[in-house]
Amino acid sequence: MAADFDVSNHNDSGAGSLRAAIEGLNGAGAGTHAINFASGLDPINLLSHLPTIVGTDQTITVNGAGNTVSGQDTARLFFVADGDVTFENMTLKQGYAEGGDGGNAGGGGGGGAGAGGALFVNTGANVVISGVAFDSNRAEGGDGGDHDASSRTGGGGGGFSGNGGATN
DSSP: OOOEEEEEESSSSSSSSSSHHHHHHTTTTTTEEEEEEEOOOOOESSSSSSOOOOOOOOEEEEEEEEEEEEEETOOOEEEEEEEEEEEEEEEESOOOEEEEOOOOOOOOOOOOOOOSSSEOTTTTEEEEEEEEEEEEEEEOOOOOOSOOOOOOOOOSSTTTESSSEEOO
16 A cells, blocks of 8 residues: 655654654555655754665655755665665765774674665665765775774765765
């Protein structure tokens, strides 16, 4: 059964928030669903990672209505685990993901990947992006134990501005 979930305010949580819309979507079951933002909510500043979009047996459209969703350099924005998801008409800004640290040189493992500051798409999920700008997002891997930290930064081009990543 189709269901629409509305984002009617820029609050981080509670009724009408993006977080509540994703939670509702995750409980909606199979079908075609939408998350629709009201216009003029700029920006939606997140205080923590948004819930994962589970998406199992779902076709989802997330229409941002020109709004900006910001992780404020501390939170990942969207994590899509499964399903077919289209993101439209929004800016994804200052999303941040950090991987966990590995062990030490005495037998510890490598650091975990920090994947998808603005958007992480899991294996099996299908994501389409239309009219979405990515601005100043980053993902960093965790430390691999006792090793000399270095970083690599990339990004730019197309609808991407000031994005980057690093390995430690």
